[in-house]
Each structure stands twice: as C-alpha cells, then as structure tokens.
Amino acid sequence: MPDNVPGLAPLLVARNVSKSYNRGRWPAPRFRITAISDIDLTIFPQSALALVGKSGAGKSTLARCLAGLEIPDSGEIRFHGNPRGVQLVFQHSATAMNPAFPAIEIVAEPLRIQKISKRVCHERALEVMEKLGLSREWARRSPLTFSGGQRQRLLLARALILNPKVLILDEALAGLDIPAQLRIANSLLELQSSVSMIVISHDLRMAAYLAGQIAVLDQGKIVEMAPARELFSHPQSLQTRELIAALPEVPEGCGNE
C-alpha cells in the first residue's frame, strides 16, 4: 500500500484550514473556541490516512470541513471533481437512517434524489450491498431489524453507491463489538484499492489496522504525522505517547493463531 506516492496527483488538499465556533449562552459570556487551526493535509489516490486524537481534539470538525459540510474560517480545501466524490460516514448508525424505509431504499436514496430511474438505482444498490456482505434477501427489511454492524454496513453502502473518490469514516466502527469491528475493517481494507480513506478514531490500534499513515491531532493541531509503524516504534510527541500508553495491554505470545 503506497501511501505517499510522489508523482501521483493529489485528490484532496487542505491548506492552513482553521475553524472556530461560538460557545457560551446567556447569562454566561460568549467566547470562541478554536476547533482546528492551520491544518495541512494531502490525500492521494488509493491511500488511507488515519486522524487520531482524544475527544475534543478537532477530528470531527476536520472531517466535516473536508466533506464540505462546514465552511472553514480560513484556509482552503481543494478537491478535484464533483463534491459528491467525498462521502462521510458517522458513528451512530441508528440515527442516520429513516426507519420507515426498507434497507434497499436507504442505500439507493443518494441516487434516487438525482432523478435516476428506480430500476437502475435498485440494481446498483443491490450490487453495493452484496459487495459489503449484505444479502439481497434483506433488501426489503427495515433497518431496525438489522444488527449494529449490519446497519453500519448499510451506511457504508449508501456512501459507496455514489462511487466516491474519498471516504471519510468518522468513528464509523466505534460502538460495535470487536468481532463486528474486525469484519467491517476487513471489508474496508478490500475497498481501499478503489477509494481513498480518511479514518477517524480515538483508537490507535484501529487506525494502524486501517491506514498506513497516521496523523495525531491535539487541540485542533496536527502534532505528529508518520507511517503507522514508525509512529509506534518512535513516537515523537507527548500526545502520541499518551495514546500508545492508553492501549489495553494484551498478553503476548498467545491468542494469535
């Protein structure tokens, strides 16, 4: 998995991106908090970058800016192509879909709203669902009858039906059981030959599993960026060391086969 192949044209570029919000409601004084400041990122085709940090580090704000859902205060984000080419998937799958829609409609919706014929949409939806390990026979079922992991796959299918160039996963696997996380993570690895990914997580292990390159965020700034292996073997910043120290220790030498 080449992560920074020189010579390849970058897909998505962020330069000096900053974003702050107003906080504080009457009678407390209003103040501004800086969510992210001076972020520089480049996403190449067929690469995966992980953004890692504690809650409140600015990961989700950055994701929303990159996906075009939030306009940065300053700096610029350049993406070559249709804005639909950047898709965002979040954590809470249950709240991200209409429970009255059958599964296939949920997946097909992004195409349907573009006035594409129902038959074409449904065909394409079934294709994507199968690719993600969701059986055709489940197409008419309500998402409420799906498990958390299956619902997360539905959301991924809905994002992938648009053939995005960049897929942003904002804690998309958090909240799932470990085996479900692993199964979906493996599906994602297979997809990486056709779509670039930005994986947002507070979990360094998950980040290293899915992405070759890891950026550590703290208080809105990228404090360290390195290939996963290097980050673990030679962490430079305090924040990275803190994240590594927080990983649950597991016994070595067994449980692997």
Next chain:
Amino acid sequence: MAEGNLRGDCQPPPSNRSMPEPLLHVRELSVRHHSSPTPSLDNVSFHLETGETVGLLGESGAGKTTLARALIRLLPAGCRILGGSIRLRETEILQANERLLQSVRGAQISLIFQEPELVLNPVMRVGEQIEEVLRAHSPLPKRLRKEEVQRMLAEVGLAGPDTYSAYPHELSGGQRQRIAIAQALIARPSLLIADEPTSALDTVTQAEVLQLLRTLKERLQLTLLFITHNPALLTRFAERVIVIHAGRLVESGGFNQIWCKPSHPYTAALVKAASSFSAHA
C-alpha cells in the same frame, strides 16, 4: 446489615479471605422477553467471591445487560424471570419485596452503565445527585453527608469546590462517568456491576477510568463484575472471566486460560478478533 470490626477487634478483615464465601450466588437463572421465543438468559449459574474481580464477556445481544439488570431486579418491561435463584449473602433477591430491594440497590449492589447520562439528572447539580443516594441509605445529617460527598468526589479524582455544584452538561464524558461511579459507591456497596463503563469514552479516558476502578476496588474492598465485549480490557484486571453467548454461560476460567486456551469456539473467536487489532500495534 451486620457492621463488622467492633472496637478492639484487631483482626484484619481479609481473615475471611482464606475461606471465602460467595458474596453472590446465582443458580439456574432464566429470563425471557415476551416477544422472543428463546430465553434471554438460559439456566445461568455462577458465583462471585468477596473481593474478586470477574469479567463478564460477550457480544451485544448475548444477554450481558439483561444479567446485570436481573441481579438487582431492574429488568426492562416485558422481561420475566422464569426461575432460578440469586443469593446475595443471606438475601434471596428473587424473593425480596420492593422495600428490601430498595435497601439492596445502591447500598449493597450498585450498577454503572455505558452512558452516565442515563442516570444523571440534567437539571440537578451533580453533588446533590450523589448526596441524594446517601440520603436514601443513611441517617447522616446534611452537613456530614455533604462532607462525605466531597470525600467521594476526591476519591474519583474530581476534588475541588466547583465539581459539587456543576451540572452534568458542564462536565466531559469521562468526568460524568466518574460522577456516576461516585454515585454508585457513595453508600458503600460491596458489589459494583460495571456494564461497559468505558465503551463510550476515548481510549485515553478509558484507560483513566479503568485505572480508577482498579484503585477504588482496592481501597473500598469492592467485589467487581466488569461487563465488556472486549477481552483485552480484562488483562491484568479480572481474576476470573465468564463468557456468555446467546443467553448461556459457555465458558469460565482464569483470564490467561480464556485468552490463551479458550475451550469454546465462541470465546476463541472473540479473543482472536481482539488480538488481530493489537497485532498491528
């Protein structure tokens, strides 16, 4: 509740550790939800010894939370206990009336959840919420109760005059979980059931809360039932692990045995998944 350690009694309390009697003994517990043809808990039997830390491991839907709630008879509507026995020392929980149950909950068995927001009142100061629990279980005058709450806030790492009068929304997720822990422990229960207490927290906060639970367990001599789907969290923490799958106990043993030589294929799959992520670290 018998008060131990009368004045002049110099025997250290762990004297009964050489001959531990189970604090909690669950036998053949079965629970069914009316909408489901199969029981949510099927003939579950296990025991917890005083001072032990036991991990309850299983996937979502396995019945972990149903079991936790059954132990203090707080099952959601639609769930019925079909049979079995839950003995907490001399008390049979399944036979207890509501009055007795109220004196057990919080004072002998406490529960903390994945989302502390579920147990915290959003429009009440957190110190008062902790004090409320103490008021229900202890005849202390208000001034002493307040001191006790301050002491407990310090125990959970939230010392400082501001925390007492803070509202839940003014605190971070990790701080709110600490408040829920303080609330669960203020009436000094002997058994704490922690149901995925760190799953909604980021890894750094998760490590802090786990460390806090370890410390409090020692200091307050708690028995701890730690419920999780992630076997890695039980490393160097749980002395024993019981594994639940589809409402049944499928395996139990020491942590190392569960991790290194799981006998049930389901346990093996859980451990394998947990270690594949770690292999990259």
